[in-house]
Amino acid sequence: MHPAPSVILFTALSGLGFGLLTWLGLGMPDVTGTVAFVFYFIGFALSGGGLIASTFHLGNPQRAIKAFTQWRTSWLSREAWLSLAALTVMGIYAVGQIFFGERLVLVGYVGASLSLITVFSTSMIYTQLKTVPRWNHPTTPMMFLMLSVSGGALLANQMDKAALLLLVSGALQVLTWHLGDGRFAQRGSTLESATGLGHMGKARQFEPPHTGTNYLLDEFVYVVGRKHSRNLRVIALLCMSIIPGLGLLLMPPPHNAALVFIVLHIAGLFASRWLFFAEAEHVVGLYYDKR
Amino acid sequence: MTQLPSSTTRKLGLVIDLDTCVGCHACVISCKGWNTENYGAPLSDMDAYGGDPSGTFLNRVHTYEMQPEQGGAAQTVHFPKSCLHCEDAPCVTVCPTGASYKRVEDGIVLVNESNCIGCGLCAWSCPYGARELDRAEGVMKKCTLCVDRIYNENLPEVDRIPSCVRTCPAGARSFGDLGDPDSDVSQLVAARGGYDLMPELGTKPVNKYLPPRPKDTTDAIDILAPFLEPVAEEATGFIGWLDRALDALPASPKKGSN
Amino acid sequence: MNKHVQPALDTSPKVSDEIRQTTCYMCACRCGINVHMKDGQVAYIEGNRDHPVNKGVLCAKGSAGIMQVNAPSRLKSPLKRVGPRGSGEFEEISWDEALEIAGGHLGRIRESDPKKLAFFTGRDQSQSFTGFWAQSYGTPNYAAHGGFCSVNMAAAGIYTMGGAFWEFGQPDWDRAKLFMIFGVAEDHDSNPIKMGLGKLKKRGAKIIGVNPIRSGYNAIADEWVGITPGTDGLFILALVHELMKAGKVDLNYLSQFTNAPVLLNEDPDSPENGLFLRDKDGKPLVIDRATGKQVAFDKKGITPDLAGHFRKGGVTYRTVFQHMADRYLSDEYAPDAVADRCGIPADTIKRIAAELAHTAFNEAFELPIEWTDFRGNKHKSMPGRPVSFHAMRGISAHANGFQTARALHVLQILLGSVETPGGFRFKPPYPKPAEAHPKPHAGAQPGKPLDGPHLGYPQGPDDLLLDDVGNAKRIDKAFTWENPLSAHGLMHMVISNAYAGDPYKIDTLFMYMANMSWNSSMNTSGVIKMLTDTDDNGDYVIPNIIYSDAYSSEMVAYADLVLPDTTYLERHDCISLLDRPICEADAMADSIRWPVIEPDRNVRPFQSVLVDLGARLGLPGFVNDDGSAKYQDYADYIVNHERRPGVGPLAGFRGENGDQAGRGDVNPNQMQAYIDNGGFFEEHIPTEASYYKPWNAAYQDWAVKMGLFDAPQPYLFQLYVEPMRKFQLAAEGHGTQQPPEHLRQQVRQKMDPLPIWYPSAEEGADEYPIHALTQRPMAMYHSWGTQNAWLRQLHGKNPLYVPTKVWTENGFQDGDWARVTSPHGSIVVPVALQAALNPDTVWTWNAIGKRKGTWALGQDAPEATEGFLLNHLIHELMPPKGDGLRWNNSDPVTGQAAWFDLRVKIDKCDPPAEAQPAFPEIKSPVGRGPQNLTWKVGK
């Protein structure tokens, strides 16, 4: 799949933002006034910014409001509602903490849950796609949720929890990659099944339908070199989990060192998310004999 | 509405005969022409005269080579592909706006462009590459099964068929109700072993493909006519045979003298 | 669950304001089209269901016509060259000035020496008109593109059976059970062939594709014979060998309808050796098997004896058929002897022969149609032979193509499957034997029309166009000993001969609709040099070039004066029975184009420009007695011109009331009658005349009535072509017209009156082991498809397709490039793998490669950076043979350009920045096309 910056930004940032809001909703940390304002600013900026980024890849963003209508069937529509709900509830909760020094505990719990469900619904947009076997698996929501809560913990200054969560999400990431690598083949879609011509022998593309490119090739066929992707995986893993996780565990840091870990984590997260898209193969690539 | 109808009255669709398709792209361009001028926004072409032209097409013809496992010559197959109007169309249910829908009366899957935000999700969910986002208009484009032809009272009755079907010079495309087992298309599918693409994905395509007939086989003829028996080995013997054969012709007179 | 809701949808939108019916010209197939108009603009084009050619279907090009008539590459105004030739620098001038310049040159030349004008008209669909113009003008130097296209097919067909495949005949699609197609990628009859293949498929008939490449039609063939290029003749003669040896030939048909029973003189010393024994009226003689007497072939009630022979005055006479047995029963043609050379297993050849015999004879049937033959014999029925063949440039574009095409026709005739149900059928005005065609003429005099039609069918050495000292009279050297039967001229030799001043220098090269500085030339780089080279005085070696094109092609840049034509929807045209009509086997038909839209630029239809020039020059046929212009424009000519009394360019709606077909007075409302009838006219052939046409009295009479000819002209199929024997006799030393010594051997060998096979392109076979071919893409028409925004996305570049053997030998991978070298030059191009390909063959799509700056494309257009032409590797002359002569790369019989004799070698190389050779950019006289298109006419 084409690793479009808008979707990478959207999923990574909103995941982080909702992760942070989740922790805040749980009262970790339990802050008020200016400090609370700063935390909430970051939380809303990330989640809201991510959502705005998601509209960049729309062909007709001015009609985005229509995306609220199909919650019965569409995860994207559900995500729109859930994020709106999460942000509203968390907004009320934030107002209480910032301006009234009051923690509306129940509202916080509801907001935190909504934030997590929002992240889950985002992940389901990808998970539901049978056309992309790598995504079409429980590890996708697990991964989204784990990264959201561990990154959120980091931002929420919940360092000991963050350390653990980061390491666990690192392990989950390794598992996800491992399981994902063979899934396209396991699902059994091949050029032969795509064309239904397997009984005639081994198929290969002789001529593409057009000599130039098209939307399908640009959007769905992204061939990332194996070596390139191995290296990037190592970098992603180190930055996203191992360094910040171990770092936090081994030398509980002064606050400014935490910033370094946060930056590293976000860089790693972007790399991981880039790979999430770039390594995902859509079955339509079969028709072009390219994956 | 992106909920799929629980059933459709008819299942209109195409049957594509891979044994007959010569890969001429007539259906591709006819479709482009009709749909540029008709339903929804025109199908745009970006960098139309430049170095990297890419346009929106609702129907594309691939060409594959099949290498028989038992050896023998490779075979070439032309493979036209447009929306298959799936019964369980994932492209419909993923749509957040309701722009994508499946018609209850005939099963045609359509995009209501005025509701489409161009998120692309429906194209992501389609296994067949049947949807293309128009880059000029930012809306999703797909085969409409020529819904603006097949019921169009401004067209003569014979022309109320999809543009690609009407134009196909080889007659490799048929259109009809695949939900009716007695329809011509259903009969054709039954007779020729029509099949679904990527059935493992559970989309239940309405469109069917007819497989190429076995090629390069000589079974039939070996029984009917073995190699020819010579009547003579060289020219002189041949003239002898010729004389007899001419005499044996039904309308032959008795041979005179030279 | 809530109810399923759907948006309201108008399923009956208005389709268009109006439909205008005319004829497609995105290629030469000439399908009928319905042009849907909205607000006076073209909105959508579809096929015309009533049209005899396409019956409603339309190919990709046809549907893309809207992008052609609106292409940014359209020329906008007459152009006068201001920069050097080839620069593309022009100034726009008025039509008055353009016509004055053109008229000036043409008038001056006509008064002094008309042969100094070479007028060649390329992909012309108005040859009966342009030929008439050229004849009135008086230059001998006129032809269209047939010589580089497929004259072998046409000439072999006409000499053998009075009609050819091409678009002059068709398989009996409704009745054939076995169909063999040789060397066809697309052909002129593009839609009808596809429709026919579809019909065969529906009936489950068997299709055998003989082609080194398995694509297109060959992809759907039930059996693919991946023959080695240039060897079809051998394969076919091996089939003939098998069939004759097994006695599986149609003896009855051969004896009645062919010259198989005609007696040949066998006296080795006689100047008549090998000629027909004739009676005093000149009629070939046969022996009547009933009486044993020698009688004229056409005598009523005879049974011509295929085995007949006799001796008289010490001379033996035997039948053609016995000569055929002598030759084709020889082991030389045995499947085992030819298998390796053809790349086809002997058993496959034997089996195909058996299948042919089985289908022709065991599946024979009869149509219950009574008919009377030319001898007056009545027949109760029409026996059918459900075996049919088609072939095109794959066999004809080789230097042995004439003889190969002849071999195929002989095979058809041996099976009795020409003009029989289930076999191959002619379309009017065919059948028409070679003798009924004109002979070539080149009698030019200052200020006078030519003494007859330019092109035709020579019947012997006397008909060659040579002057007293044996020099060619025509600039292309057509109808000389080099290629005696060059019935369509040799357009591919015009520029190089004009450049060399051989046989003489010309003044003005006037061309129409041929991209001669690019894809229609061999040796493209060389031709570019010839067009731009100057003499010692600094003048161009070819002094003046006038060119008419509709688009900004490569050739435009090399003209001094450009006459911009309209597009096909903006002009009148006539697809005439005098020329290459659109008939069907069951009907005669012709059609028109008419301006369904008016041009929005300063352009004029080329034919109307010729009418205008004809009047300015005072050409006979173009002026009235008082010197005034006879015709206003081409439309006026189409309606009012009469070639013979009552016979004009259009056969339909003749006579004052428009109710006469074929013959009739001029009808001033004829054009409107065509428009009202959908742009065409069709007259069905009566049932009793539908088959056996060359011998069928009902057909002959009908054809006379329709004005196809003036008297019945039944004839025998010429298995043995006597005129060819006359050329051979000359080469053997008989007669006064003698070939030059260096050609004697060639004429003796290649003008064999019975089909032979000889290797084409043998030179350098070791060093250049690989055959290199081109194919037409179905969705592109030569160079002119490229300007089409929709079509160019399908074929914007062309790899060289390489077979598995060559691919692995070179260690090629996807994305690799290779240097391809022929004895003449080398190119560097991208390669791609094709498994279903003859192991010694590579190929690419024809005419995709473009010159930078042309066709209003961006300079980074893939057509120019990755696309390429094989033409750079093909020379119009053969590599030197060491005899001091340069032999032209053409069939020695007809002069057909031997495009497919190309041999190359291939080496992997580093990808260059662009395909090589790369040429400097031409300045576009029309600017560049817009960036993006969102085309919609209706609102």
Ligand SMILES: Nc1nc2c(c(=O)[nH]1)N[C@H]1C(S)=C(S)[C@@H](COP(=O)(O)OP(=O)(O)OC[C@H]3O[C@@H](n4cnc5c(=O)[nH]c(N)nc54)[C@H](O)[C@@H]3O)O[C@H]1N2
């Ligand atoms: N390598 C290789 N070369 C080949 C062949 C091959 O098989 N292989 N095939 C050969 C054969 S058979 C042929 S016929 C030639 C064809 O080659 P060409 O005869 O050169 O054919 P086109 O490229 O179609 O170019 C014809 C010109 O007509 C112009 N034109 C188009 N429409 C109009 C119009 O309405 N009016 C006017 N005035 N001009 C118009 C186009 O712009 C173009 O410049 O190519 C030959 N060249």
Ligand SMILES: Nc1nc2c(c(=O)[nH]1)N[C@H]1C(S)=C(S)[C@@H](COP(=O)(O)OP(=O)(O)OC[C@H]3O[C@@H](n4cnc5c(=O)[nH]c(N)nc54)[C@H](O)[C@@H]3O)O[C@H]1N2
């Ligand atoms: N779409 C489209 N249609 C066209 C044209 C076009 O440019 N585009 N051009 C028109 C013109 S001008 C012409 S002349 C016709 C030509 O129509 P075709 O004769 O179909 O022309 P080519 O594409 O040259 O195809 C030649 C075929 O012969 C095969 N071949 C080559 N050498 C051999 C051989 O030795 N033996 C055998 N058996 N096969 C061989 C090639 O593989 C190829 O398939 O098409 C006309 N129709």
Ligand code: SF4
């Ligand atoms: S028009 Fe018909 S023959 Fe041509 S590509 Fe389409 S389906 Fe195949």
Ligand code: SF4
């Ligand atoms: S083919 Fe693709 S676009 Fe068409 S209905 Fe099926 S899933 Fe949807």
Ligand code: SF4
């Ligand atoms: S692109 Fe349009 S039709 Fe497709 S899912 Fe998005 S809104 Fe729906």
Ligand code: SF4
């Ligand atoms: S049915 Fe209509 S929209 Fe669909 S592929 Fe055919 S022409 Fe295009």
Ligand code: SF4
């Ligand atoms: S074959 Fe195609 S391009 Fe040629 S005349 Fe017919 S529709 Fe037009």
Ligand SMILES: [Mo]
């Ligand atoms: Mo041609």
